[in-house]
Amino acid sequence: MTPTDRRSFVYLGWQGHANFGDDLLHETWRAALDDPLAIEAPLNARDYLRGAAAFARDRLRTRRSERVVLIGGGTTVGFAAWAEHARLAARNYGAAGIVGVGLGAAAGSDTYALDRHQQDWAAWHDLDRLRIAGVRGPITELEVTTHLGPVTISGDPALLYPLVRPVQPAGAVGERRIGVSLGSDPTSRFDVDTVATAVDAHARATGVDQVVAFALSVPDQEVARALSKRLRTPSVVHEYTDVAETMSVIAGCELVVSERLHGAVAAVSLDVPTVPLSYASKCDDFWASLTGHPAPITVGHTADDLVHAMQQADVVRSEITGAVFAQQERLADIRRELTDWRRGARSTADLLTPTAAAAPAAGVEPA
Template sequence: MNDARSRLLYVGWTGHGNLGDDAIADALLPHLPAVEPWHVPHDPKAFAHRVLRGGLRGAGDRAVLVGGGTVVGRRNWRLLLEASGLLLARRRPWHLIGIGVEDPSFQGKNSFSAGGELARWKGLCKRFDRVTVRGPRSAALLESVGIDAEVVGDPALLHEPASPIAPRDKLLAVNLGFGDDLWGHDHERVVDAAAGLARGVVADGWSVRFLVINPKDRPFAEEALRRAAVTGEIRLATTVPDYFAAVGDCTVLVAERLHALVLAAAAGVPMAGLEYQPKCADFLASVGSAEWSVRTDRVTPEILREHVDTLARQRPTESARLLGEVGVLRTRLRDELARIRSGAETAGSLR
């Protein structure tokens, strides 16, 4: 591998059919030509295979780049980064941009944040030149263990629709899907709430479009429509352009997946969030939409309908406000990208 391509090693959960993590990588890597085009595997056997196939070669010339996702405060990510720093990327400083912090108040099946895990990140975070995070809750969590951080937003906000799409009247978009666990540990409640919402709006003359951004989530959309006993559209949107095309003309979005919310914000579509884990509320707060977050253990069709009706009434104002918030964060993200690119190029020229 030549010197121009061996300065930064991208650590990210990519290539697994998750639109959000792929959207982060796609937003960042074209702007960072010094990134090695190999993504650290999270499976220990795959990591060992990488090391045995020459991963140690050039480790002293590589620094880590963490591109986003809910990373800090998770034991599995800490162990991965420590192993990467020992074996694959020994150069300092490391870089990150707009990462999320696992909130220990949520303990799910695979949260990996129990037992004071967050405090164990203080030394590891010193390897990074700066720590920038997705939202204000992430910054507050780091501050609680003595780590300074700045909110710059989720890197997927760097995506922009190719052209504006005029919104339709009374078109509700719904996205259902979650990771490994959720508040209340009962996704049936969420599907029931979405079904009740769909039934109610269709009775009042709305159309409903379910957006599926991870193929494994399609059964949730199908079941919600079955329970609602209404006719609705299900649209698969597993790339950023497809998602923008699917969400852009909707009046309002109600979404569970984090990056269904992030990309809707990037398109200026008013949204209410089904907060399956704290990271969703963290993002919504970053764009001034905290009031539209509903935890999945508290959600009801009535709460969702109230949010949808309010957002629909003030659709133009809310869309403009949202785009203004996103614009501020995009500027911060672009400034961070420029700083990381400059730092990597300077380090490369000194070798």
């Protein structure tokens, strides 16, 4: 048995549901860790029962190995449901502990998110041998520090994707494209007509040839088609089916305007000028991690507001380059910790113990 056979990750995420952001995180970690991450924890108790045969096979395959649950990102920490997902995964797979990287939390004042997802910080506090190896941004840093203990900002793990998977820009040579992603469950919080008016105005002023209306999840398809019909600029709808393909289309844009958080994360990672449309605190969390301030466009904006933000996007891109690089370096450090553990060069106790940069959080124990 090789060292890597003696160590296994149990991946905990929401991949496989035709959502670009969650699939992007999963694909990033598969490439970054050179690991298929084939063991994927179910998301609730009944799924362990429904998939009993598959779960039993996974347990049998890893019966002689040491396991760690990896929460690969997403807005998860603080939510009651995700604490239960993590608890069940650790218990059912006999994991030595839980590592979360680049996790996000809703701000305590974010009524939009908290009306949809119940928080239970006590449940996170009670998780055994939990290490949060980095959080998405300053809003999450404040929430986690307040409720669990000190943490450091690592940035969103999807920022690593272009460093571990080559991305070739899609589109005809010389064709100028703007990408626009609208839609959050169950629909967009932004006015389609206002966004279309601003995008058309910017396209006319800058000589853009085409707008790509991204549907980064199934619920986004209707609003993406509505945006495409409303635009006067020639447009196409790109419906997400494959991470690599969508990353190539984003890379082929000269500007991306995105309500979907990971539309903005992907564009930033590819050094594409980006305007995030903030519909919840998680969008501000990511943007503030790079710029020090919330996203420039929020619900209720005017067309002029969005045009101005689009005009400034390339300047902002140049200003955040250093912050993006710093976060990629921090994520690469965590990546090395995880790969060292898997190949047997780092102990489980070391992996599950916070580094000197962050004091141990309440409820966190070494293996």
